[in-house]
Structures are given as C-alpha cells and as structure tokens.
Amino acid sequence: MDAHRIRSADLGDLDLSVTRIDMASRAIDPVFRDTPQYVDEQLCAALGRRVIVKVETANPLRSFKGRGADFLLGRRTDARHVVCVSTGNFGQGIAYAARARGIAAEIFAPAGVNPSKLDRIRSLGATVIEVAAGRSAKEAAxxxxxxxxxxxLIEDGREPEIAEGAGTIAVELLRGERPDAIVVxxxxxxxxxxxxxxxKEFDPDIRVIGVCATGAPAMLHSYxxxxxxxxxxADTIAEGIHVTIPVPESVARLTRLVDDVLPVTDSAMLGAMHLAATTLGLILEPSGAAGLAAIANHDIPGATLATILTGSNAxxxxxxxLLDPH
Known part of the structure; x- marks a missing residue:
C-alpha cells in the first residue's frame, strides 16, 4: 500500500480516535509514559542504518502493555471483575491496572506460556488460569x-481503548526526530x-510497517x-506476536492504517536480541526485538527508521x- 494514499481525511469513520489518544497521553499512569527514545551509534553502525529506538521495557511490567490496559480500565468505571486471555505481557497490564482500581482480574493463559510471565501476573494480584493443551484459551475465557x-471479558486487539492507549507511543515519538518509517x-x-x-493523522507520509514471525503468519495473511x-x-518462540486467530476489528484497522507487513524468522529475532544486548545493553524478549530483526533483514526504504522495543520478559x-545468537 502507498503511504501517500493513507490520509486523515479517509480515516474519519475508524473507531480509533486521535482525540482519545491525546487524552490517553495525559491520563495513563505516568510510570508508562515518556519512555526513552534515542539513536545509538553502535547500533546504527551494526545495522548500516540510522535507527531511532523507543524503549518500552523500563517500567514495572517490562513492556508497553500497561499503556492500553491502564487507559481501558480507567474508562470502564463500571467494571468490577475482568477476564482476559494473554500469553503474559497483556495479562500483566490488566493485572496492574485492575489492582490500582480495586478490580478483580482473571487471566486465562494458553498452555506452554513462559512461567516467569505467569508468576509476574500473580505477583500483581490477578488469578491465572492455565488452559490445558488442545483447548482454546479464548473459548475457555x-x-x-x-x-x-x-x-x-476484555480482548486485546478488539477494544479501541487498548489501541488508543498504545497509540500514545506515537505521540511521544513524533515529538522528536522525524523518521521516514516506523517498524512495529x-x-x-x-x-x-x-x-x-x-x-497518519499528523504525518501521513511516514510509513508504518508491521513485523510478524514467519512461524505465526496469520496477521500477515490477514493484512x-x-x-x-x-x-x-503457530510455531514461533515469540509469544508476544504468536497469533493464530486474528481479531476482526483489529484486521479492519490494520488494512486501513498500515503500509506493509514483513516476516522475520525466530533466528533473526534471536540475532536481534544479541544485537540489542551488545549495542544498547538491553535485554529483550524475541517479540520485543522483532522490529530490529526486520530492519536487519529487510531493505526498508528511508534515511531514518524508528522501531519500538516492546518487551523484555524473555x-x-x-x-x-544474548551471548550467542546461534
């Protein structure tokens, strides 16, 4: 899709609101806001590209998920008991936001989820229900x-407020150096x-590019x-981008707003984890390094790129x- 065709005038009927994104940029818990964004010379030299990184790992959840969860529950003032499905990071976000508001939370987790993520959810006061292999966690919830x-029931990807809360990352990113493309x-x-x-509302010529795991191509095929x-x-080590059944509402937004979607292998994400550790001094989980993997392995146009380092719950x-990507 041509980025020059995606204009704000064509997006007025979407269920995502720039007014609410702006509201979220002031309303969500300050612990998740104004995260570091910078250019690291060693990383740029290794990639052969000028790359802005936005670090979403230096918060109590080690991921960006707190932004959307906090904005959502801040607006659902009638909620007293919430349920969601998560492979870990979103569950932490809901548990954190629910605890802050005195809301009970139950998180349904598919079989095989990283146990350290489940432990972190429990530490935030939520109940974890691990669903047996062969049964759908979504159906169980x-x-x-x-x-x-x-x-x-809260579904990540379906609720507009979750996307709007996450959209505050773009508000902050565009206050700095302008990238030609953002890899997410x-x-x-x-x-x-x-x-x-x-x-696309404020600088529609910036390309927005998604990154999927080759072993979990449902969103790529849907786009x-x-x-x-x-x-x-799905067969990927990247839990955060492990998708088999896309959310229809999310796909509808994706096809209207995003310029391209690229695949990366598990090996490429492991290599990007190593790269982040040796240049940035940061521990990332595979999905958190997916944007770096795409920049390293695809010829993405633009003099300056930006990517979001989304999580560090490896x-x-x-x-x-981190020591040896092979």
Whole structure:
C-alpha cells in the first residue's frame, strides 16, 4: 500500500480516535509514559542504518502493555471483575491496572506460556488460569464469562481503548526526530494500529510497517487478504506476536492504517536480541526485538527508521541468545 494514499481525511469513520489518544497521553499512569527514545551509534553502525529506538521495557511490567490496559480500565468505571486471555505481557497490564482500581482480574493463559510471565501476573494480584493443551484459551475465557455475568471479558486487539492507549507511543515519538518509517512488532494489532492512527493523522507520509514471525503468519495473511485469515497453529518462540486467530476489528484497522507487513524468522529475532544486548545493553524478549530483526533483514526504504522495543520478559531458555545468537 502507498503511504501517500493513507490520509486523515479517509480515516474519519475508524473507531480509533486521535482525540482519545491525546487524552490517553495525559491520563495513563505516568510510570508508562515518556519512555526513552534515542539513536545509538553502535547500533546504527551494526545495522548500516540510522535507527531511532523507543524503549518500552523500563517500567514495572517490562513492556508497553500497561499503556492500553491502564487507559481501558480507567474508562470502564463500571467494571468490577475482568477476564482476559494473554500469553503474559497483556495479562500483566490488566493485572496492574485492575489492582490500582480495586478490580478483580482473571487471566486465562494458553498452555506452554513462559512461567516467569505467569508468576509476574500473580505477583500483581490477578488469578491465572492455565488452559490445558488442545483447548482454546479464548473459548475457555468466553465460557467462564458466560457462566459469571458479573465478569467483563476484555480482548486485546478488539477494544479501541487498548489501541488508543498504545497509540500514545506515537505521540511521544513524533515529538522528536522525524523518521521516514516506523517498524512495529505486530501481534494482535493494538500497538501498530493505535500508533498508525496518530501518525497518519499528523504525518501521513511516514510509513508504518508491521513485523510478524514467519512461524505465526496469520496477521500477515490477514493484512494481504484484507480480512481475517486464521491458521491452524503457530510455531514461533515469540509469544508476544504468536497469533493464530486474528481479531476482526483489529484486521479492519490494520488494512486501513498500515503500509506493509514483513516476516522475520525466530533466528533473526534471536540475532536481534544479541544485537540489542551488545549495542544498547538491553535485554529483550524475541517479540520485543522483532522490529530490529526486520530492519536487519529487510531493505526498508528511508534515511531514518524508528522501531519500538516492546518487551523484555524473555524466557530463560532464550537468554543464551544474548551471548550467542546461534
């Protein structure tokens, strides 16, 4: 898609609001706001590109997920008991925001999720329900809510407020040096669509590019098809972008707002984790390094690129990549 065709005049019917993104930039918990963004010379030399990094790992959750969760629950003043599905980071965001408001939270986790992420969710006061292999965590959560009318089901990627909260990253990013393209890890789509809504309103010539794992191509296929395309399974170490069943609302936003979606391999993400550790001194999880992996392995046009380092809750089995990506 040509970035010059994505203009604010064409986006007025979207359910994402630049007014609410602006509101969120002041309303969400300050602990998640105004994160570091800078150019590191060693990283640029290694990539052969000028790259701005925005670091979303220096907060109590070690990821960007607190932004959207906090904005959402701040507006759902009638919620008393919330339920969601998460592979870890979003669950932490909901647990953190719920605890701050005295709301009960239950997080349904698919089988095989990083146990350290589940421990962190529990430490924030939420209940974790681990769903057995072969059963859909999404279906289990929906059944639970159907049986408990006092519960509110929250779906990452569906709720506009989550994307709008994540869109505050773009508000901050565009206050600094202007990039020609922004490269964003693409999981359920809340982050990239929230950011793209702001970018396309105020500087539509900046390209917004999503990054999927080659082993989890559902969002890539959905973007190219223009409608949700589910896959039977996903095989990737990147939990944060592990998607098999795209959220229709998110795909609808994605196809309107995003300029391209690129795949990266698990090996490329491990290499990007190593690169971040040796140049930036940062520990990233695979999905958190996906943007760097795309910049390293794809010829993305532009003199200056930006990427979001989205999370640092790495599984213990992946930490060896920080020393040796192979």
């Amino acid at each position: 929906a059944e639970h809510v159907a049986a408990h009318p006092d519960c509110t 890890p693409l999981g359920d789509g809340a982050l990239i669509t929230g950011m793209a809504r702001w970018v 190219r098809a223009g409608h949700p395309v589910a896959t039977d399974r 599984h213990s089995t992946h930490l060896s990549a």
